Amino acid sequence: xxxxxxxxxxxxxxxxxxxxxxxxxxxxxxxxxxxxxxxxxxxxxxxxxxxxxxxxxxxxxxxxxxxxxxxxxxxxxxxxxxxxxxxxxxxxxxxxxxxxxxxxxxxxxxxxxxxxxxxxxxxxxxxxxxxxxxxxxxxxxxxxxxxxxxxxxxxxxxxxxxxxxxxxxxxxxxxxxxxxxxxxxxxxxxxxxxxxxxxxxxxxxxxxxxxxxxxxxxxxxxxxxxxxxxxxxxxxxxxxxxxxxxxxxxxxxxxxxxxxxxxxxxxxxxxxxxxxxxxxxxxxxxxxxxxxxxxxxxxxxxxxxxxxxxxxxxxxxxxxxxxxxxxxxxxxxxxxxxxxxxxxxxxxxxxxxxxxxxxxxxxxxxxxxxxxxxxxxxxxxxxxxxxxxxxxxxxxxxxxxxxxxxxxxxxxxxxxxxxxxxxxxxxxxxxxxxxxxxxxxxxxxxxxxxxxxxxxxxxxxxxxxxxxxxxxxxxxxxxxxxxxxxxxxxxxxxxxxxxxxxxxxxxxxxxxxxxxxxxxxxxxxxxxxxxxxxxxxxxxxxxxxxxxxxxxxxxxxxxxxxxxxxxxxxxxxxxxxxxxxxxxxxxxxxxxxxxxxxxxxxxxxxxxxxxxxxxxxxxxxxxxxxxxxxxxxxxxxxxxxxxxxxxxxxxxxxxxxxxxxxxxxxxxxxxxxxxxxxxxxxxxxxxxxxxxxxxxxxxxxxxxxxxxxxxxxxxxxxxxxxxxxxxxxxxxxxxxxxxxxxxxxxxxxxxxxxxxxxxxxxxxxxxxxxxxxxxxxxxxxxxxxxxxxxxxxxxxxxxxxxxxxxxxxxxxxxxxxxxxxxxxxxxxxxxxxxxxxxxxxxxxxxxxxxxxxxxx
Numbered sequence: 001x002x003x004x005x006x007x008x009x010x011x012x013x014x015x016x017x018x019x020x021x022x023x024x025x026x027x028x029x030x031x032x033x034x035x036x037x038x039x040x041x042x043x044x045x046x047x048x049x050x051x052x053x054x055x056x057x058x059x060x061x062x063x064x065x066x067x068x069x070x071x072x073x074x075x076x077x078x079x080x081x082x083x084x085x086x087x088x089x090x091x092x093x094x095x096x097x098x099x100x101x102x103x104x105x106x107x108x109x110x111x112x113x114x115x116x117x118x119x120x121x122x123x124x125x126x127x128x129x130x131x132x133x134x135x136x137x138x139x140x141x142x143x144x145x146x147x148x149x150x151x152x153x154x155x156x157x158x159x160x161x162x163x164x165x166x167x168x169x170x171x172x173x174x175x176x177x178x179x180x181x182x183x184x185x186x187x188x189x190x191x192x193x194x195x196x197x198x199x200x201x202x203x204x205x206x207x208x209x210x211x212x213x214x215x216x217x218x219x220x221x222x223x224x225x226x227x228x229x230x231x232x233x234x235x236x237x238x239x240x241x242x243x244x245x246x247x248x249x250x251x252x253x254x255x256x257x258x259x260x261x262x263x264x265x266x267x268x269x270x271x272x273x274x275x276x277x278x279x280x281x282x283x284x285x286x287x288x289x290x291x292x293x294x295x296x297x298x299x300x301x302x303x304x305x306x307x308x309x310x311x312x313x314x315x316x317x318x319x320x321x322x323x324x325x326x327x328x329x330x331x332x333x334x335x336x337x338x339x340x341x342x343x344x345x346x347x348x349x350x351x352x353x354x355x356x357x358x359x360x361x362x363x364x365x366x367x368x369x370x371x372x373x374x375x376x377x378x379x380x381x382x383x384x385x386x387x388x389x390x391x392x393x394x395x396x397x398x399x400x401x402x403x404x405x406x407x408x409x410x411x412x413x414x415x416x417x418x419x420x421x422x423x424x425x426x427x428x429x430x431x432x433x434x435x436x437x438x439x440x441x442x443x444x445x446x447x448x449x450x451x452x453x454x455x456x457x458x459x460x461x462x463x464x465x466x467x468x469x470x471x472x473x474x475x476x477x478x479x480x481x482x483x484x485x486x487x488x489x490x491x492x493x494x495x496x497x498x499x500x501x502x503x504x505x506x507x508x509x510x511x512x513x514x515x516x517x518x519x520x521x522x523x524x525x526x527x528x529x530x531x532x533x534x535x536x537x538x539x540x541x542x543x544x545x546x547x548x549x550x551x552x553x554x555x556x557x558x559x560x561x562x563x564x565x566x567x568x569x570x571x572x573x574x575x576x577x578x579x580x581x582x583x584x585x586x587x588x589x590x591x592x593x594x595x596x597x598x599x600x601x602x603x604x605x606x607x608x609x610x611x612x613x614x615x616x617x618x619x620x621x622x623x624x625x626x627x628x629x630x631x632x633x634x635x636x637x638x639x640x641x642x643x644x645x646x647x648x649x650x651x652x653x654x655x656x657x658x659x660x661x662x663x664x665x666x667x668x669x670x671x672x673x674x675x676x677x678x679x680x681x682x683x684x685x686x687x688x689x690x691x692x693x694x695x696x697x698x699x700x701x702x703x704x705x706x707x708x709x710x711x712x713x714x715x716x717x718x719x720x721x722x723x724x725x726x727x728x729x730x731x732x733x734x735x736x737x738x739x740x741x742x743x744x745x746x747x748x749x750x751x752x753x754x755x756x757x758x759x760x761x762x763x764x765x766x767x768x769x770x771x772x773x774x775x776x777x778x779x780x781x782x783x784x785x786x787x788x789x790x791x792x793x794x795x796x797x798x799x800x801x802x803x804x805x806x807x808x809x810x811x812x813x814x815x816x817x818x819x820x821x822x823x824x825x826x827x828x829x830x831x832x833x834x835x836x837x838x839x840x841x842x843x844x845x846x847x848x849x850x851x852x853x854x855x856x
Contacts, residue, residue: 045816048063060848063847069810072324072326073324086156087157090158093317103195106123110407116736117413118275126198126448132188140336194451202281203282204375204446208376208433211437212668214244215665219240248438250436276770278430289552290311294581301795304494307595308364311787315734317809322806343466355461368552370552373483373502376519379442379445379522396421398418402417423445423447445521449503461480487501573759576602595760601634601757615697616705620717642754650782752827800835804831
């Protein structure tokens with residue numbers, strides 16, 4: 001039988017043999033692919049040990065990595081330190097540098113195709129790259145040479161790379177270059193500083209949101225929905241709704257704005273990502289930071305403590321790269337002195353200095369002051385000649401330039417962009433404006449302080465790296481321009497202080513709009529009148545209370561003589577920080593860490609009484625209310641109560657606001673902006689107009705019912721098993737591959753997190769995400785996308801006990817074990833040491849001068 005079966009098998013079952021052969025071949029291919037991927041993964045890793053030659057070095061530079069994975073660069077001269085940092089940034093964050101360069105130059109479409117064309121148009125309209133070139137040309141020679149040295153380090157890496165290209169370059173079929181239009185140039189560092197100012201200094205989005213809402217709301221109703229800072233009146237008493245009606249600003253309801261195909265029909269996740277990025281330019285709602293400094297009189301050591309956690313959009317790789325720069329004094333080619341360097345902390349890939357950190361004797365931290373440094377102007381178009389706009393002295397021609405966009409997969413696109421005496425016409429580039437204003441009659445132009453040629457922000461950053469006292473640090477930042485930052489500082493001598501550094505415009509006494517909404521551009525009273533001097537900006541030496549804290553709240557004292565803005569962040573985080581600082585008199589590093597990781601939300605506490613009284617017939621309402629009865633606003637990731645509250649608050653906001661402004665305006669204005677202050681006011685007043693046709697209590701009850709329906713469908717029948725962290729992971733998304741479903745799991749970093757927009761440990765979410773982000777059981781509404789981009793604590797009594805953490809890892813290579821190795825530590829509230837003299841080195845690399853060794 002065995003012989004018969006053996007002989008019959010091949011003829012009886014030929015498909016089996018073919019199947020086995022195919023399976024074997026497939027397994028072999030999989031193994032080969034896996035082996036190839038493994039080999040590539042090894043070859044793509046940066047060289048961190050041994051010796052490499054770095055062209056342009058004057059002397060050898062040591063690059064050591066410690067147990068915290070902080071990179072220590074030790075050089076003989078500042079120039080060599082900057083060259084080496086450029087080299088290391090290219091090693092570790094090459095794709096990040098390339099993406100950021102293309103973003104700020106408006107050249108993403110060259111590699112991503114038409115999906116990013118609208119975003120490119122906006123960046124070209126703002127002329128970030130042109131402004132950067134002008135600002136770079138105006139910098140002192142010594143600063144220009146510092147930026148040159150840094151860019152030389154990047155170029156040297158690409159001239160003779162010592163590792164395989166990052167996967168992003170391979171997937172997108174592009175590469176970075178050592179020279180030519182695809183290389184990092186010194187002015188690109190200035191451009192990236194401008195991009196940070198754009199991210200943090202965005203105010204024009206609020207102006208446009210008000211203009212949009214005033215088409216359907218009265219001025220009084222607008223200020224109910226978007227109230228002024230608590231305890232204050234709106235900055236303008238004008239009837240804004242009447243003003244814009246009289247001017248005939250709005251397009252007619254049946255008129256169709258001229259939009260291009262990508263804006264009219266978003267076809268891909270990449271287009272959705274780019275469209276949302278362009279839409280959110282000029283809006284910094286949800287962005288912020290915490291910092292505080294405590295005098296030695298309130299610490300265990302008798303020396304100051306300083307803490308800082310900037311809240312920025314989370315990304316993978318992270319925006320920061322931790323490094324130490326050390327060198328002797330040096331001289332620029334013009335003979336000017338360069339300070340010795342011994343500084344450690346957070347660098348930004350693209351910049352040759354430590355942005356946040358400490359030298360041997362002084363530490364500092366930033367939060368965003370957020371003054372109003374952006375004004376929108378309605379430029380009236382000449383009805384007889386559309387090439388002209390109205391000015392205080394008559395009609396003038398728009399400045400016009402043609403931009404050519406090279407678009408992957410299709411022909412070049414030529415676009416005409418305009419500017420006025422105020423600045424770029426952004427209604428030419430942001431298509432949402434065409435849905436609101438009559439663009440045949442008006443154009444919207446942007447006046448933005450950061451674009452001015454005298455912007456010396458990069459120079460201030462370089463100078464700060466040589467400071468050794470609080471006084472020297474604040475002097476270094478006296479030339480800082482944009483975006484204005486609330487700086488706290490402390491030194492080993494025991495001094496502490498706070499200073500707001502940056503440029504703020506002065507507005508005329510008869511400027512009755514004060515920058516809160518678009519102004520008639522032909523009226524000279526709305527033009528800026530100069531700048532607030534550095535001596536006049538807010539400051540505090542901490543003597544009165546023994547500490548100073550900022551959290552994007554109003555930083556001006558009562559009676560302060562100058563108008564900065566009305567768009568301060570709600571003061572909840574600041575209030576909580578002050579509560580915790582005032583509660584102790586013997587603070588140490590541990591108590592600073594506890595404050596940074598505190599997740600109590602005073603904003604949640606304010607609305608909990610309304611939720612607890614909300615009537616609902618839902619089967620799970622009683623269980624939910626029993627859970628809510630025992631909480632006080634702790635937004636803990638492993639609890640159900642924060643989830644119930646957040647979904648309820650979102651549902652209630654939608655119910656009250658959409659009925660009054662409509663779905664389209666709600667979609668344009670809600671998300672990062674959560675209308676929380678407006679909601680609080682409506683409920684506190686028991687506002688019949690906003691809550692109609694029901695009572696406010698009934699609206700709260702129906703919102704709870706809808707929330708419980710959604711939560712039950714998403715997470716099951718037992719509310720005790722629901723978890724805030726499940727719906728609220730901190731998502732560090734890759735740009736741009738994180739929006740591609742097949743690649744997101746490789747390039748994105750996600751970890752369960754607590755907090756909300758108003759807790760000290762921020763976990764801000766966009767409750768109106770773009771379609772590409774609307775994933776998961778609750779449509780991605782509660783995913784944390786803005787959170788502490790780093791946490792740092794500096795002990796001036798023992799600087800070597802300072803510590804830090806951020807949400808991904810030092811490597812920008814998704815295939816590296818160092819790509820996301822900090823994420824769990826960050827989410828759990830743990831830290832790594834930030835030392836200048838670590839006990840041992842994990843990796844040691846010598847970068848050698850080419851004249852000493854030759855080439856590699």
